[in-house]
Amino acid sequence: MAESTVERTQDDEGEDRRDFLYLAAGAMAVVGTGAFVWPLVDSMNPAADVLALASIEVDLSAIEEGQAITVTWRGKPVFIRHRTAAEIEEARAVPVDELSDPESDDERVQQPEWLVMIGICTHLGCIPKGQKAGEIKGEYGGWFCPCHGSHYDTSGRIRKGPAPLNLPVPPYEFLEDTTIRIG
Amino acid sequence: MSNGFMENSVVRWIEHRLPIFSFIDHSVGSGYPAPRNLSYWWNFGSLAGVALVIMIITGIMLAMQYTPHVDYAFDSVERIMRDVNHGWLLRYLHANGASFFFIVVYIHIFRGLYYGSYKAPRELLWILGVVILLLMMATAFMGYVLPWGQMSFWAATVITNLFSAIPLIGESIVTWLWGGFSVDNPTLNRFYALHYLLPFVIFAVVFVHIWALHVHGSNNPLGIDTKGPQDKIPFHPYYTVKDLFGLGVFLIVLSAFVFFAPNYLGHPDNYIPANPLSTPPHIVPEWYFLPFYAILRAVDFDFLWIVPAKLGGVILMFGSIMVLFILPWLDRSPVRSAKFRPIYRQFFYIFAIDCVILGIMGAKSADGNTFGMTNVFISQVATFYYFAHFLVIIPLVSTLERPKPLPSSISEPVLKGGGSMAGATAKPMEKA
Numbered sequence: 001m002a003e004s005t006v007e008r009t010q011d012d013e014g015e016d017r018r019d020f021l022y023l024a025a026g027a028m029a030v031v032g033t034g035a036f037v038w039p040l041v042d043s044m045n046p047a048a049d050v051l052a053l054a055s056i057e058v059d060l061s062a063i064e065e066g067q068a069i070t071v072t073w074r075g076k077p078v079f080i081r082h083r084t085a086a087e088i089e090e091a092r093a094v095p096v097d098e099l100s101d102p103e104s105d106d107e108r109v110q111q112p113e114w115l116v117m118i119g120i121c122t123h124l125g126c127i128p129k130g131q132k133a134g135e136i137k138g139e140y141g142g143w144f145c146p147c148h149g150s151h152y153d154t155s156g157r158i159r160k161g162p163a164p165l166n167l168p169v170p171p172y173e174f175l176e177d178t179t180i181r182i183g
Numbered sequence: 184m185s186n187g188f189m190e191n192s193v194v195r196w197i198e199h200r201l202p203i204f205s206f207i208d209h210s211v212g213s214g215y216p217a218p219r220n221l222s223y224w225w226n227f228g229s230l231a232g233v234a235l236v237i238m239i240i241t242g243i244m245l246a247m248q249y250t251p252h253v254d255y256a257f258d259s260v261e262r263i264m265r266d267v268n269h270g271w272l273l274r275y276l277h278a279n280g281a282s283f284f285f286i287v288v289y290i291h292i293f294r295g296l297y298y299g300s301y302k303a304p305r306e307l308l309w310i311l312g313v314v315i316l317l318l319m320m321a322t323a324f325m326g327y328v329l330p331w332g333q334m335s336f337w338a339a340t341v342i343t344n345l346f347s348a349i350p351l352i353g354e355s356i357v358t359w360l361w362g363g364f365s366v367d368n369p370t371l372n373r374f375y376a377l378h379y380l381l382p383f384v385i386f387a388v389v390f391v392h393i394w395a396l397h398v399h400g401s402n403n404p405l406g407i408d409t410k411g412p413q414d415k416i417p418f419h420p421y422y423t424v425k426d427l428f429g430l431g432v433f434l435i436v437l438s439a440f441v442f443f444a445p446n447y448l449g450h451p452d453n454y455i456p457a458n459p460l461s462t463p464p465h466i467v468p469e470w471y472f473l474p475f476y477a478i479l480r481a482v483d484f485d486f487l488w489i490v491p492a493k494l495g496g497v498i499l500m501f502g503s504i505m506v507l508f509i510l511p512w513l514d515r516s517p518v519r520s521a522k523f524r525p526i527y528r529q530f531f532y533i534f535a536i537d538c539v540i541l542g543i544m545g546a547k548s549a550d551g552n553t554f555g556m557t558n559v560f561i562s563q564v565a566t567f568y569y570f571a572h573f574l575v576i577i578p579l580v581s582t583l584e585r586p587k588p589l590p591s592s593i594s595e596p597v598l599k600g601g602g603s604m605a606g607a608t609a610k611p612m613e614k615a
């Protein structure tokens with residue numbers, strides 16, 4: 001460099017114009033590569049048709065007290081349980097601060113008899129048992145995930161096992177007394 | 184390579200422009216001198232290479248018949264089994280071939296652990312091997328999803344959900360992996376694309392692995408360096424023939440499974456088409472993932488209030504392989520072979536048993552009991568031991584243990600005509 005015949009402006013630290021050009025070109029290369037890679041990465045995210053999956057309406061009138069149905073929304077099972085008075089009572093009686101994911105039963109329902117949640121274990125995504133009559137419901141009378149043994153209570157809250165969170169409540173609203181729209 | 188061959192004018196014409204014949208000769212021919220004392224434990228490297236080739240060939244033939252779509256995948260595999268000429272053979276070879284690929288590679292790895300093949304100057308060789316293991320796991324996992332049975336679907340769901348344990352960005356990563364909000368057609372499609380790609384990436388890494396191998400040559404059962412030509416024999420014909428014999432045995436055992444027990448290593452639930460609304464009561468991964476699955480499930484407690492159980496399990500599961508990367512620096516003993524390391528040898532066997540226990544626990548249901556202890560408890564102890572072996576026992580033993588005297592060369596006992604690896608004349612191996 002010192003032999004360079006072209007005279008170059010040099011400040012005290014020995015930095016010169018060429019260092020600046022290297023940095024600027026390098027930075028442009030990084031930005032340019034990033035701008036090219038991002039569309040590739042992002043193409044793997046949910047596509048517009050997948051995102052466009054409409055919301056669904058569910059008629060609850062046929063579900064007897066104590067029964068439950070499973071509907072599919074965005075490819076996921078949604079559990080809808082018509083809870084008995086005893087189940088509601090049980091869910092309300094639990095002191096909230098004893099829960100590992102503290103949530104009161106009131107926060108999880110719009111109308112106490114109807115519990116609506118996404119039926120996917122918050123551990124690693126299995127479908128917990130407890131929807132059908134005769135299926136094992138776990139130690140807290142709600143749901144039991146057979147994959148690694150998570151127990152959920154009658155409010156769908158995690159009580160025992162490796163799952164970290166309660167079964168999530170999807171966005172939904174009551175259109176009539178016995179019709180809801182999920183999504 | 185015989186001189187006659189190299190004098191052929193066509194061969195010489197090619198050799199002058201592309202020295203491929205001398206390259207082959209220096210890789211697996213008479214031009215590659217190998218230690219003269221290699222035992223049958225040294226067969227498993229070349230066997231793994233053959234297994235990879237079998238997987239690629241049967242895989243490409245299957246790919247010509249397979250349809251990667253959630254509505255057709257299961258049926259296209261059944262069609263391969265029933266209608267495609269010899270389709271059952273292709274699929275059974277591919278499915279059982281995957282299992283045998285893992286058996287061979289696991290033996291290959293434990294060979295390295297016993298004889299200290301990961302030590303200088305072979306650290307990079309070892310690291311490349313661990314990279315191959317990781318790539319194999321990813322490939323086998325995605326291949327298992329392709330038939331789109333119940334086990335395929337739920338394996339895909341559980342394994343991709345592991346990434347949701349990552350704080351903050353976990354959920355976005357999982358959605359990105361799926362290309363949707365659950366394991367679905369986009370997931371199957373990309374798994375198929377990657378399942379086709381990764382074996383060729385493995386092939387490339389294997390190439391570099393062998394390149395690194397040939398820089399310093401094979402380790403050997405004594406773990407001492409070769410001192411000169413008297414310690415070596417040409418790879419061809421001595422080890423080519425030995426490898427071929429081993430290959431024959433391997434193919435007999437593989438055939439026994441393919442023809443007489445093709446579904447023994449599989450799981451019957453995978454003959455039920457995938458149903459996103461119902462998880463089978465007992466899901467287990469393929470046998471070769473069981474020890475890692477046991478480690479994952481062992482963590483059912485939050486760690487120090489900052490690492491939730493789910494994240495802890497995932498960290499330990501990946502950590503159980505990551506620790507292999509730093510093994511060359513955890514083991515400070517300059518003596519390679521466990522033959523001359525009485526204490527390490529015992530811990531080696533305990534470690535092997537520990538891995539088997541983890542495998543057995545991985546196959547059992549999480550809430551069961553064995554010998555009056557809960558399976559989770561046994562898994563926790565075995566997981567603890569797994570990491571203690573690498574992080575505590577190996578560093579301690581390697582500094583405290585007094586190794587047995589090393590023979591001064593590979594050929595000495597042979598050429599002196601008897602087992603005189605006399606301790607008196609032995610000098611400790613120079614720091615490698």
Ligand code: HEM
Nearest residue numbers: 238239242243245246249274278281323326327329330382
């Ligand atoms: C490292 C090498 C490979 C491994 C470990 C591997 C592993 C697997 C496994 C475990 C399965 C599931 C088998 C079953 O239960 O049916 C599978 C399926 C499949 N693989 Fe591979 N594979 C490899 C290479 C390849 C290659 C190179 C191709 C194509 C070019 C391929 C194409 C397929 C296809 C089409 C299926 C679905 C059909 C079936 O399930 O039998 N594989 N693979």
Ligand code: FES
Nearest residue numbers: 121123124145148
């Ligand atoms: S997925 Fe439900 S406990 Fe693991």
